[in-house]
Amino acid sequence: MPKTALITLVAATALLGACSDRIKDTHPQQLVSKRQAIFKKFTKTLEPMGLVARGRQDYVKPDFMASALALQELSSQPWAYFTAEGNYPPTRAKPEVWSQPGEFKKAQDNYLAAIDTLVQVAGSADLPSIRASVETVQKSCKNCHDQFRSDRQ
Incomplete structure (x- = not known):
């Protein structure tokens, strides 16, 4: 790569990074970043199961089971990071997470x-049961997001 092209690429990358409105998680414990990383893993793990449930991907028992078990392992992990100390920008959690702990x-x-x-x-x-179960998981995600997650960052 020519030197001028490399300099242009580096400058463009720096400029785009400076224009980002994404708030960085500067908290020493990085509680928001930790829980967001787990939620991203939820999505990545659930997506292939959703494809099977919608008939867009074949059901392969060992793969589907592995995904379900991985999701189950992840499912208990993010909640420990929803502490009073974890309520700071860039959280997308609504105040209701802390004001309505019973509902959360x-x-x-x-x-x-x-x-x-x-x-x-x-x-x-049993694809109908699998489909219904995946849909129930997805609905529980959506219901929680609707009640406890802000679209703003």
């Missing part, structure tokens, strides 16, 4: 129950 816990419990059901049916090859 109920949403967590609904999600965990939906995941447990998904694991129970994951190896059954």
